[in-house]
Amino acid sequence: MLDGKVAIVTGAARGLGREEALELARQGARVVVNDLGVSGDGTGRDTSAADAVVEEIKAFGGEAVAHFGDVADWNDAQAMIQTAIDSYGDLNILVNNAGFCRDKMIFNMTEEDFDSVLRVHVKGSFCSLKFASIYWREKAKAEGGPVYGRIIGTSSEAFLYCSVGQPNYAAGKAGITALTLSTGFAVQKYGVTANVICPRARTRMTDTGGLLSEMFAKPEEGFDTFDPANIAPFVAYLASPKAEHVSGQVFTCCGENITVVGRPDVTTPENQFHNQGQWTVEKLDDALGPYFASRKFGDGYALPGA
Numbered sequence: 001m002l003d004g005k006v007a008i009v010t011g012a013a014r015g016l017g018r019e020e021a022l023e024l025a026r027q028g029a030r031v032v033v034n035d036l037g038v039s040g041d042g043t044g045r046d047t048s049a050a051d052a053v054v055e056e057i058k059a060f061g062g063e064a065v066a067h068f069g070d071v072a073d074w075n076d077a078q079a080m081i082q083t084a085i086d087s088y089g090d091l092n093i094l095v096n097n098a099g100f101c102r103d104k105m106i107f108n109m110t111e112e113d114f115d116s117v118l119r120v121h122v123k124g125s126f127c128s129l130k131f132a133s134i135y136w137r138e139k140a141k142a143e144g145g146p147v148y149g150r151i152i153g154t155s156s157e158a159f160l161y162c163s164v165g166q167p168n169y170a171a172g173k174a175g176i177t178a179l180t181l182s183t184g185f186a187v188q189k190y191g192v193t194a195n196v197i198c199p200r201a202r203t204r205m206t207d208t209g210g211l212l213s214e215m216f217a218k219p220e221e222g223f224d225t226f227d228p229a230n231i232a233p234f235v236a237y238l239a240s241p242k243a244e245h246v247s248g249q250v251f252t253c254c255g256e257n258i259t260v261v262g263r264p265d266v267t268t269p270e271n272q273f274h275n276q277g278q279w280t281v282e283k284l285d286d287a288l289g290p291y292f293a294s295r296k297f298g299d300g301y302a303l304p305g306a
């Protein structure tokens with residue numbers, strides 16, 4: 001499906017990114033395997049993991065090159081886009097996947113916990129989106145027609161459910177969603193699609209030793225719902241010519257299920273209240289008071305099974 005295409009997968013040394021890089025390569029894409037090689041909380045640096053994925057791809061006859069840069073570093077991100085162009089002459093697919101967590105309740109979260117998680121997710125997506133978009137726009141103008149471009153952003157259900165112990169991560173994933181879809185509006189006229197996935201799979205991010213590890217554990221028999229390899233074919237599909245008309249969407253994906261969340265959309269709100277002229281506090285209470293009287297915070301947000 002992806003013969004001749006050039007892809008970048010960020011954070012591709014392990015977990016979901018590794019599976020996505022392998023699948024894109026199996027489908028024929030030449031892949032830039034980006035990874036800074038950090039630990040689960042974003043500290044440290046190690047190039048060996050990205051190298052290992054490149055070797056895995058080469059072992060089955062695929063083409064790949066490693067890039068060890070930090071996705072949230074302006075110069076590194078520009079160099080990453082340039083690596084695709086210099087190595088393989090083009091860029092067609094950008095999978096923004098790199099990230100890490102620093103989960104804490106809001107009461108205990110430090111400024112550094114907040115800044116570092118927002119940095120890797122939001123700025124980390126922004127930098128590559130910016131330089132890829134410039135490349136695609138210039139190429140479309142030079143060629144006088146649309147290019148082949150695919151953007152896949154990696155958000156999370158932590159954003160959709162606003163998960164309580166992850167205020168930094170949920171905010172970062174909201175940022176990725178808005179940023180990816182905003183970029184999609186800007187680049188659609190150049191032939192580029194942009195979609196967002198909210199995956200769920202067993203990786204070191206979810207293997208934290210608690211309830212999540214138990215929920216995501218590999219079953220003794222039957223389908224392994226949380227195998228991270230389950231997500232990769234969907235990313236390859238979104239990256240493929242077959243998904244030409246799939247754009248501006250948010251999906252959740254886990255195991256055997258792909259759910260179209262759709263585009264965050266104000267045209268189909270839950271409800272709308274209208275007043276002729278300016279609202280007063282009293283009129284607002286008359287209208288909204290009964291509507292919300294029986295609700296409490298969190299209604300409609302709880303994770304299934306939680």
Ligand SMILES: NC(=O)c1ccc[n+]([C@@H]2O[C@H](COP(=O)([O-])OP(=O)(O)OC[C@H]3O[C@@H](n4cnc5c(N)ncnc54)[C@H](O)[C@@H]3O)[C@@H](O)[C@H]2O)c1
Pocket residue numbers: 010011012013014015016017034035036037038039040042069070071072097098099100120124154155156157198199200201202203204205206
């Ligand atoms: N596992 C899940 O259930 C789940 C759920 C929702 C979203 N996600 C998202 O999927 C993505 C992949 O996560 P994962 O579960 O595979 O975790 P993971 O820790 O296995 O992989 C993340 C990779 O990103 C790399 N990385 C981190 N910071 C980087 C940086 N600044 N520059 C380059 N690389 C960097 C890490 O070195 C690591 O290899 C993340 O964005 C995560 O938030 C995962």
